[in-house]
Amino acid sequence: MRSLLTPRRLIVVATAAELLVFLSFERETLLVSSAAVLGLLLRCRFPVLGLLLTLPSIAIGQVWLAPMLAMFDVAVTASRRRVVTACGTGLFLAAGCPWPLDSVTELTWQEHLLTVESSLMLSIGPIALGLLARTRAELKERLSELMRSQALGRRLEAERAVVRERSRLARDMHDTVSHHVGIIAVQAGALSATTTDEGVREDAEVIRRHSVSALEELRNVVGVLRGSDAAAASAAGRTQLADLAFLSRESRLDVTLDLDPALAAGSGGQWAPEAESTAFRTVQEALSNVRKHAPGAPAAVSVHMSDDRRALVVEVRNGSAAEPYEGPDLPVGGHGLTGLRERAALIGGTLEARPLEDGGFLVRAVLPAGVE
Structure with a gap:
């Protein structure tokens, strides 16, 4: 069963939340909300830029889901760990920055500790999920490559088995057929040379000629089966x-x-x-x-x-x-x-x-x- 909280639906929810903030018509809220919406639209092609555009919204405490989704995309797509670390640090600082800034002195140490804990969860959570999704995709790709490699190995082994069987058939055919046909050719030649009957000599010559032709075709076929004689391969059966x-x-x-x-x-x-x-x-x-x-x-x-x-x-x-x-x-x-x-x-x-x-x-x- 598919989950109801798919990434696209989460984006819709975050965008709707940003748009609802517009109803306040406060200048600062309107600016950061607009930037967050733009960041959500750009996050697929430009994940780092999308994260930077959504950071102000979490800094003023308006919307938290948009930068988390952008951070998830950065963790999935970034090829360098330094980029992920830098973006995670930026998200941590933005989430831990109190708004307004002059309220820092009014917080107790318990509130500061709670802020740090929540900032760590908001920054580390999307990174962990993104790296997990990225690792899963890489493992899936490697598994597909392994399966393709195994299929190729099985096909090559089957081809080698066919080559070995063809070589065995070539040896058996050559040893058996050439022996009997060779005897027929020799005996027919001897009969043609010794007989005085013209009809028998003609028949013996036909037998000898067919035997020699059979040996020639056998040589070509054996060359094809062995796969070692290109000339025979092109001439066999032609x-x-x-x-x-x-x-x-x-x-x-x-x-x-x-x-x-x-x-x-x-x-x-x-x-x-x-x-x-x-x-x-x-x-x-x-x-x-x-x-x-x-x-x-x-x-x-x-x-x-x-x-x-x-x-x-x-x-x-x-x-x-x-x-x-x-x-x-x-x-x-x-x-x-x-x-x-x-x-x-x-x-x-x-x-x-x-x-x-x-x-x-x-x-x-x-x-x-x-x-x-």
């Missing part, structure tokens, strides 16, 4: 749509490629490399799925710009399987299409993958081309 013709031939599938001539000629800086790479990976993964799930089925690949020339539209459509798959079981985890959706979402695109009524399958991606 494929071009002009390579789709080669990809279609090497897939050993019945693929019909419909590629926009402007796209086949090279990017030329007209669209983002991320969009081009995502489009290539979409076609690559879709053809891999055709090979695994619909062997012998014809596939149609279409890559064009949208009507407004601001997006790449990639479609891979295949029919139903023409023949049962008789090779070894291939690992199927469902991560390919999930990865394609994530790739498209990262650059602000969409990907649709659904079966067709004729038993085939459709993969369609719409990717922002980055054209201004």
Whole structure:
């Protein structure tokens, strides 16, 4: 519950008290009251000046609240303790100064002692409250800084944990995948060199070429995961749509490629490399799925710009399987299409993958081309 005696309401009360004094129409009272009202108005921007303007009102014993509020502001805002001490001393002297001055000799020592005590309370009280409020504000600010520092520390520790995990994944990927793919490349090369069958030699050469390409891409990806190879980071995954013709031939599938001539000629800086790479990976993964799930089925690949020339539209459509798959079981985890959706979402695109009524399958991606 909020207190009824807020600083602003206290100012209103003090100002009203000063204005009520005007009703006496005494010259001295009118002057000190006017100065006190002006001091209350200036106390927020000029606390020391505001205190000096309110001191006469307490000296003649008319209003005590106005200089106390001004002293509170000085204690809160003053950066030097000397200023607070000097202002507190001035308030103490003004509060202890009897009015009129010739009445000093008429006071008893008990009255003098009571005057000193009341002056001390009137001067020390606002100073103590102001310093307390100032300390509280400083502690609050330091606590906020500490919380921000802790949040930064947690974020940095999380980033370091991610870097360590990426390095571990890079080591495992390199040690495991490169070992098996390297053996495939070596064996395919040996088979290509020793066989006399032209068809087998051609197949072995395709296997060797794909193995070498896989090792190159693996090296780039490992460099990205380690974060130590800037060149690999920029090259990893940077494929071009002009390579789709080669990809279609090497897939050993019945693929019909419909590629926009402007796209086949090279990017030329007209669209983002991320969009081009995502489009290539979409076609690559879709053809891999055709090979695994619909062997012998014809596939149609279409890559064009949208009507407004601001997006790449990639479609891979295949029919139903023409023949049962008789090779070894291939690992199927469902991560390919999930990865394609994530790739498209990262650059602000969409990907649709659904079966067709004729038993085939459709993969369609719409990717922002980055054209201004």
